[in-house]
Amino acid sequence: MFYLRGCGRWVAASFTKQQFPLVRLSSDSAAPRTPHFDVIVIGGGHAGTEAATAAARCGSRTLLLTHRVDTIGQMSCNPSFGGIGKGHLMREVDALDGLCSRICDQSGVHYKVLNRRKGPAVWGLRAQIDRKLYKQNMQKEILNTPLLTVQEGAVEDLILTEPEPEHTGKCRVSGVVLVDGSTVYAESVILTTGTFLRGMIVIGLEMHPAGRLGDQPSIGLAQTLEKLGFVVGRLKTGTPPRIAKDSINFSILNKQTPDNPSVPFSFTNETVWIKPEDQLPCYLTYTNPRVDEIVLNNLHLNSHVKETTRGPRYCPSIESKVLRFPNRLHQVWLEPEGMDSDLIYPQGLSMTLPTELQEKMITCIRGLEKAKVIQPGYGVQYDYLDPRQITPSLETHLVQRLFFAGQINGTTGYEEAAAQWEKAREMSQGVIAGINASLRVSRKPPFVVSRTEGYIGVLIDDLTTLGTSEPYRMFTSRVEFRLSLRPDNADIRLTLRGYKDAGCVSQQRYERACWMKSSLEEGISVLKSIEFSSSKWKNLIPEVSISTSRSLPVRALDVLKYEEVDMDSLAKAVPEPLKKYTKCRELAERLKIEATYESVLFHQLQEIKGVQQDEALQLPKDIDYLTIRDVSLSHEVREKLHFSRPQTIGAASRIPGVTPAAIINLLRFVKTTQQRQAAMNESPKTDQCLRNADRLQERQL
């Protein structure tokens, strides 16, 4: 119908700053003159680009609507990607064939793995990214994605129609109205921007509405959402000033050099685009008592800090650090913004002091004595949509086929303000929203990542069942099955599922993951089968600190658990049959990691199965918890369930305040419904619970 085979080239060709007219193509279909897509993605930020490409990869004709095509891939606030926990998310997005990891491998200027000495389960892949390169590479990728059309335009309103009877929700979205009055129809719509979310920028005592210059805030969209009954909360965040690179005295500061060799983010890359010796260093300096003094003396000039808008428990700004932890030296990382950028980003100096005081404070800091502030730091306050209003597939409870990604939790689309952790979070949500919007079009079951399968699952489950009162940050401490959900095995966890259940993974990547999985399994069973006495091991590998007092045979897998042993030394000791496992560097390293965690993973597996059993028990989507009669639930529990609308018994049991008795009641209800359904129609089509239980068993096998 609408899909142009050469659309990538078409947009690339017209990729100049002029406005595009709305594309109208006549077609043979019954709805002439109105463009019709499978999926529309509103917003070209991190969530939007991931969502649009994910939907397109799943085979949906996708339209990406953005204010300006030339801002696609513009990086937010912090010029770095990844980190501890966030690196895990990026790996998982990559395992689902997402963009960001591949782009980062082409655009970084400083690659470093954090937590190197704390164990591979908590390694944090991180990179400083060149803004210009990132944007270029991202735009190239976006504009060359098959099935994806990019168009400039601001959305004014949603087109709502009658709901589908077999699903819950007040109504159904079937397209968008643009500011110029034209309409575009689509089967699913993903909302990722938030310029309508009443953002305010705060510097000192000044406040003014945020939003890009010249952009009309889409009032209609905001009003529609409000009218539909979406619940909104308010959060705040901030950004540090930018400093001129040539005004900093780096020679007296601690230098941090990048890793050698660099570890790429993407499973498909062996290495990154730049050699370690060509990468840029970061520098470390500290605040001092004079910084504290300036902050404390000028609190009266700082409305962002004073206001009661709920701030996070952690310390987002230098002001909160000084207030909560006085008389300490705080770290300031000086990070490059790119190869040929003359700006430095002082990580840790987010502030909202009046502009003139910002410079005064910065010049107190060692190395920054002559620093010039190019652009002052500021605070942002904004509305966010309560994430408990969406399902784990990121579809809203209220409006069918409307998906939220990114901004549901307060990422606003103000390029400057979204911090590094928001990027990873946005991208994860983007990819999941894109996949599910597409699956919804083809009437396939949603693709939900469980807490037991990935950090993405923990993130979305936490947000959709518990809600949030502060910008959500991904910590490894939030993850129950941390030792199972590692950056190294994201492909085994998600690529195979992404290929089979979502269809968002390329054949090549899928085959690579399959090969890796079977090689790992084979390697582990070979390692288990080799058994020698401990004294023989000691002879073979003298550096191993194995105790020789035991007379029992020791498996090669157990020897590999020793810190001082790796696959190379093991293969040297037992060349046959271990030699072939050292040929692939990645395989050898992953075998070592699997061995390290082997014993603990065995126990964790049992727990995981318990959680999965609960998650396989699905609750009917259309329960009206407030009025339902044949379930005896307390009013409080009803309200909680009504608001969060858990999809499974597992999710329901994690909602604070939902008692074990309520859970049993719900179980009973599921059973009743199942029986009623079974009686009504014999076909297993509607029997979601059964199907899920089957799928679970299949996966266990």
Next chain:
Amino acid sequence: MRNSKPPLAVICTALCQARSVLSSIPYSYCQSRCARTLKIRSHVARGTTFRYTHLHRAPASLSTLHQPMEAKIFRWWAGRILRLCTRRSSGAAAPGSGATIFALSSGQGRCGIAVIRTSGPSSGHALRILTAARDLPPARHASLRLLSDPRSGEPLDRALVLWFPGPRSFTGEDCVEFHVHGGPAVVSGVLQALGSVPGLRPAEAGEFTRRAFANGKLNLTEVEGLADLIHAETEAQRRQALRQLDGELGHLCRGWAETLTKALAHVEAYIDFGEDDNLEEGVLEQADIEVRALEVALGAHLRDARRGQRLRSGAHVVVTGPPNAGKSSLVNLLSRKPVSIVSPEPGTTRDVLETPVDLAGFPVLLSDTAGLREGVGPVEQEGVRRARESCNFLATVVASVGAQSPSDSSQRLLLVLNKSDLLSPEGPGPRPDLPPHLLLSCLTGEGLDGLLEALRKELAAVCGDPSTGSPLLTRARHQHHLQGCLDALSHYKPSKDLALAAEALRVARGHLTRLTGGGGTEEILDIIFRDFCVGK
């Protein structure tokens, strides 16, 4: 087994059995003075601890007295361990999917037979371990077996066992039923023995039912009453846990949980923020010191555990009321022995006196308390405070004359008016506006039958309901989780893989918070953000 004095080890375990015979030598004496616990780590059953009691200064008379028995038991015991080891090494113990759970499923209170159930893949294994490696009995046939403790080899009971291989069982999983003799010692012994089998843990509220449900084993009518039952179960367990955690032990547990949570939070902070934000020096070292101290404290507590948890089972009945109402007289009457000193003077009882008694067939912990009054000496005031406190944890209150009703109205309350002998037969009775009450005369014993009948009803409501959590089970739970915590702590090695070390702490904390409540991730994050300046 290479230990030079194994025969001595068995004496004490034999003592438990022969305790009634050897009543001339108090068991507690052997426990506290003569006995100490040794651990042997079997290199075959890696990581599994066999604990046996080693009498190193047993009274001479004892060892001479029971030599034949001692030798016999030792032979049996050694054989058992050998068999156990071989079985372990053959890998037969590998647990399948999901944990195996166990619980006392018959009602609590004095009964002839108690039924203990297990469900899960390790059920068969547990049955074999408890029945000294005999083959599994034929499916769904009752067989007589001698049950014994896998750790000490101590015989527990001769019991009927039933083996229900899945899916033809109550829950659809492999199930075992142990029909044991109903005494508290036997039941608690079997529960503890089950808890020590790897892969087994006490069931959570409603867990059997949920498994049965998940496997499609319950029909709707069976599920009908469940919610109420689960509610009662959780409520009873909560109160049970509260009572269990009352006093010193509870204080200890909460303290441990707090220490562990903090140590874990600091380790987690070091993992999540150590490289980006500046944490102070020595975060890990401090956590390490705390964890090691905790390990020592827990170890010492567990070695000493038997004494501390003796007879906390049974319903707790507190007698409270104004001074000189005759509370102590009532206690003496009910326990048929002079527990408390009685005198006509108000304020004779100044402390909480507890005595285990058998009331109308129920095991009961009866507490006499100081009369509730103000403005007396500090000692009595403390007594009054304790009296009030004990009312917070009781199952039933027997209040005497004109009692101020205890603050929490959810408690079961029996109002008893004593000294009915002082009422003149033809004079006016007690005021008509009094709540429902019983008349009693401790002096003449008049009204005692009525009181006992009323108490029986109350106690049946508290103990007899099959859904209420049993103290025995709570105790087994307690020990199971403390041991689990200790085992997990021994895997904490921060010098190596920190993620692995943190996992050990997480598992340990999981065990403790099962006892104390709480335990979410947010608690950890709260501590991290409170103690460290992190975030950018």
